[in-house]
Amino acid sequence: MEPSLNVLGGPLQPCSTDPMTGFYRDGCCNTGPDDHGSHTVCVIVDAEFLAMSRYLGNDLTTPRPEFRFPGLKPGDRWCLCAARFLQAAGELAAPQVVLESTHARAVDIVPLELLRRHAVPAQN
Template sequence: MPGPQGYAMSYNNVAGGKLMPFQKEPPVGYFRDGFCRVTDEDKGNHSVAAQVDKGFLDFTKSKGNNLDKAGVKPGDKWCLCAHRWQEAMKAAQDGQLAKESVPQVFLHASDKKALDIVSYRDLKTYAAEAENNNSPRQGSHQSPENSQSIAKDSQQIGGRGPTDAPGAGKNQAKNGSQSDTSANRG
């Protein structure tokens, strides 16, 4: 089993990047190492990095999983079983659970194994606010449902946006070749 530094290099998240640490104190995850990583040992697929509230804790308790015994309280971050997260989402769709009680997902810290159970679209729909804002996270975001699209913020790519100085960039021809438009003005 690789050490904590090896996790980010050998496990991927649901967005197609490297799996990032989620919650080290108190330690979460199947291995209680701060990562929501899944191995063959984890038969419950504890892959969804999420923040829970009282509504969800009551819901999962009604299903026979009392997270109170593990010390989980409303507002805590926890690595949830993908099946239970999906069950909560469906219960909210059916009106059996308040929509705001579906645990908010941290995509960068959710193991790609979650996608064996639940769709990326559903996880993204319930992404934590920090995932949808300009929070510090990986430079690229890839939807596994559309492996051809990678979106990067223009500030991350070159530091400048569409207001670059005239004649200071490269043009790309239709055939994919690039030509330098910078001229020696000296």
């Protein structure tokens, strides 16, 4: 298997291991044929985004141990579904994006320019 690339064309960098993120729970925003939600955008969540997500029916703050999900708090990094990021941007509630940790496949759904507008430097 070839290494995953980020939206900048370089190697995909880890998004978060605390909390452990990614569709495959490998700390990276890797994707594959089973990832129907395209969990490819590495974001730094904030209170506004978490409130919007909860309002839309996806509570990301409540722990769900049965899914190995600890619940998120502002400042956590998370591999977000590309369509949810696009929706949040339309609602003016998009979180910050870590481009180096955002999978290249994210641009199948979200324009690169929109990701760049919300970008911050990688924080390792």
